[in-house]
Amino acid sequence: MKKSKTIELVLITAALAACNDPKKPEWNDNNKVHLRSDTTAPYTRAHSNYSSGIGTALILYYAFRPMGNFRNGRYQSAGYYSGGIAKGSNIGRNSFKGSVARGGFGRSGYSVSS
Amino acid sequence: MKRVSIEARNNWQASVEKLGFGFHTSDMPYWDETVYYQFDLSEIDAIEKATLTLWDMCLEAVQHVIDNKRYQQFAIPQSFIPLIEKSWDQDHPAIYGRFDLCIKNNEIKLLEFNADTPTSLYEAGIVQWFWLKDFDTDKDQFNSIQEKLIAYWTYLKRFLHTETLHVTCLKDSLEDLTNAEYMRDCAIQAGLKTKLIFIDDIGWDEESKQFVDLESEPIQNIFKLYPWEWMVNEEFGQNILKAANDPYWIEPAWKMILSNKAILPILWELYPNHPLLLPTYFEAGKLKDYVKKPFLSREGANILIVKNNKTLEQTNGEYGREGFIYQELFTLPNFEGNYPVIGSWIIGQEAAGIGIREANNLITDNKSRFVPHLIIQTNPTHPHKYLSEK
Numbered sequence: 362m363k364k365s366k367t368i369e370l371v372l373i374t375a376a377l378a379a380c381n382d383p384k385k386p387e388w389n390d391n392n393k394v395h396l397r398s399d400t401t402a403p404y405t406r407a408h409s410n411y412s413s414g415i416g417t418a419l420i421l422y423y424a425f426r427p428m429g430n431f432r433n434g435r436y437q438s439a440g441y442y443s444g445g446i447a448k449g450s451n452i453g454r455n456s457f458k459g460s461v462a463r464g465g466f467g468r469s470g471y472s473v474s475s
Numbered sequence: 476m477k478r479v480s481i482e483a484r485n486n487w488q489a490s491v492e493k494l495g496f497g498f499h500t501s502d503m504p505y506w507d508e509t510v511y512y513q514f515d516l517s518e519i520d521a522i523e524k525a526t527l528t529l530w531d532m533c534l535e536a537v538q539h540v541i542d543n544k545r546y547q548q549f550a551i552p553q554s555f556i557p558l559i560e561k562s563w564d565q566d567h568p569a570i571y572g573r574f575d576l577c578i579k580n581n582e583i584k585l586l587e588f589n590a591d592t593p594t595s596l597y598e599a600g601i602v603q604w605f606w607l608k609d610f611d612t613d614k615d616q617f618n619s620i621q622e623k624l625i626a627y628w629t630y631l632k633r634f635l636h637t638e639t640l641h642v643t644c645l646k647d648s649l650e651d652l653t654n655a656e657y658m659r660d661c662a663i664q665a666g667l668k669t670k671l672i673f674i675d676d677i678g679w680d681e682e683s684k685q686f687v688d689l690e691s692e693p694i695q696n697i698f699k700l701y702p703w704e705w706m707v708n709e710e711f712g713q714n715i716l717k718a719a720n721d722p723y724w725i726e727p728a729w730k731m732i733l734s735n736k737a738i739l740p741i742l743w744e745l746y747p748n749h750p751l752l753l754p755t756y757f758e759a760g761k762l763k764d765y766v767k768k769p770f771l772s773r774e775g776a777n778i779l780i781v782k783n784n785k786t787l788e789q790t791n792g793e794y795g796r797e798g799f800i801y802q803e804l805f806t807l808p809n810f811e812g813n814y815p816v817i818g819s820w821i822i823g824q825e826a827a828g829i830g831i832r833e834a835n836n837l838i839t840d841n842k843s844r845f846v847p848h849l850i851i852q853t854n855p856t857h858p859h860k861y862l863s864e865k
Contacts, residue, residue: 461691467701471647
């Protein structure tokens with residue numbers, strides 16, 4: 362009556378297993394990392410969270426995700442975006458990125474754990 | 476309800492990591508399989524029945540709050556009241572919640588309701604289930620979380636604006652990501668097209684007045700593991716009220732009422748002396764032994780327990796500016812210094828299973844452990860009190 366029959370996961374196992382890396386990153390404060398996502402934007406130094414965090418999930422955090430839009434059935438690239446670097450390094454002079462404001466949510470806490 | 480100590484599986488860490496459960500240990504173990512809780516079927520039936528009853532009462536309480544405009548008692552920003560009412564009147568999609576229950580002396584009492592961003596869904600739905608498969612395949616577990624999530628997303632699909640569901644959570648927390656990805660997994664299995672976007676990657680297009688993802692696709696339906704009380708107090712959240720495409724936020728805005736502990740005195744007012752409720756008030760001084768809780772707090776922060784005018788336990792934190800409620804003290808059962816809280820899941824309109832958090836204190840905080848459970852098939856000589864009274 363209470364028992365589950367067959368449990369299948371299509372997504373989570375592969376995706377999240379990659380995030381679990383108990384080894385601490387070996388970076389230290391002496392490694393100064395400067396990043397930008399838009400070739401028209403200036404480089405800025407990645408903030409201190411770069412040297413701590415949750416193992417390889419950092420790759421997710423700093424990943425540069427493609428941005429763009431679909432118009433008349435065609436994809437138009439607007440470059441890349443990363444939430445892990447300074448706002449100025451994301452936008453540059455790209456007009457599409459400039460019309461969309463990001464980074465507004467997410468400032469109230471680090472986890473919603475309840 | 477019985478606590479049983481056992482040997483953990485050999486290399487249990489590898490077993491749970493294979494499932495994608497990466498936050499099993501922080502400074503101390505979070506997943507603890509050196510112990511489990513054993514229930515008999517009548518206890519599980521009572522929990523199931525209590526969960527359904529509480530859900531019905533909560534829905535009545537939301538209607539009451541809306542009808543009587545009692546928003547001020549919840550410290551909900553005035554500007555968001557029309558959205559709350561609209562989401563309620565139009566029955567915007569909602570999927571889940573977790574009642575935190577105390578079970579002791581054959582009684583079940585509601586401690587609080589995590590109605591907006593409940594976590595430990597993955598531990599309850601997946602990790603403890605696979606533990607049971609390894610531990611004792613003949614035993615049962617109160618756990619149909621996975622099936623009910625898939626079934627309810629399948630049901631909700633026809634009511635969504637489009638078949639694309641965005642799923643969002645904070646970027647820095649593997650626990651949050653795991654819960655959000657699990658929800659997305661279930662939505663995919665229900666046939667929805669899904670996209671993960673971290674909460675701070677969500678864009679606001681001022682020209683079209685829409686929230687957009689990183690491909691500038693307008694967000695029409697979004698499951699958010701990010702609390703309403705944070706969204707409404709962030710400047711960016713004011714755009715929610717301007718969104719031209721009227722997206723579905725899941726959980727919907729009316730959950731702001733249920734996820735606020737101000738709902739507890741309202742429930743007591745509407746259902747005085749109900750066996751599932753504890754006397755709870757907005758005012759101090761009506762109770763001798765009580766727990767003072769902020770309207771909005773997480774992981775046991777800013778809780779004060781008073782007995783015989785003396786502080787029994789207290790936690791610090793950053794919550795409480797919105798206000799407090801005072802709930803009669805009903806201490807958690809003590810199993811040799813271990814205090815379990817039962818998290819009972821409501822998915823759609825059905826009770827779907829339980830997860831247990833165990834702490835070394837009366838206050839279940841962020842150091843508490845998740846422990847599995849199982850059901851034994853016996854016919855108890857003393858039926859559960861709540862069950863027998865119904």
